[in-house]
Amino acid sequence: MRIILAPMEGLVDAPIRETLTKVGGIDRCVTEFIRVTHSMLPPRVFYKFAPELHNHSLTRVGTPVAVQLLGSDPEQMGWHGNRAAELGATQVDINFGCPAKTVNKHKGGCVLMREPELMHNIVAAVRKAVPEGVPVTAKMRLGYDDRSMGVACAQALEAAGAEEIVIHARSKVDGYKPPAYWEEIAKAREAVKCKVIANGEI
């Protein structure tokens, strides 16, 4: 069993990752999301979100850190995944879980769960653009409007080449309210062969 520190924008930044991984018990961390829009971000943005890139993508005690991207344009996401890998990322993680209004309004995060085909195209583009040895992973919820999209979206991500899927066991509408619907994670897990990681109320 592995324990992965959930990404939290504005909270789980590099100093917190350093502090918590030093305490121990964490097998991997994820950066805050880097928002990909219409133009190529300069390396300094990647280094700002992921200073661990200067240290082989590891925190000081050696815990691996994945670079997290959020966006909806497959081509741009591919370019940014490639750039992250060029700068030293050892894992590229894609955010399909963010419920924030501004993000969703610009077709990023959880709203993409209404369109499994677009999720597929995003992950496929990143997979194609990132060197083979660098895993491409994704984090999603159970759906946007309700909890009915977990299986379809997990299958779309796997078909696109996602090596691992984290499932936050709530819909966008559920927000962060307890409970988390772990039984829905089981359904998605049975529908795919790739690794599935449970998230929510853990």
Ligand SMILES: Cc1cc2nc3c(=O)[nH]c(=O)nc-3n(C[C@H](O)[C@H](O)[C@H](O)COP(=O)(O)O)c2cc1C
């Ligand atoms: C303040 C805050 C920021 C978050 N930022 C991110 C993020 O950048 N990327 C992401 O995939 N999930 C993000 N999440 C979701 C968490 O990673 C996690 O999925 C969620 O908190 C569910 O777990 P919990 O029930 O244990 O809180 C955020 C959650 C919170 C509360």
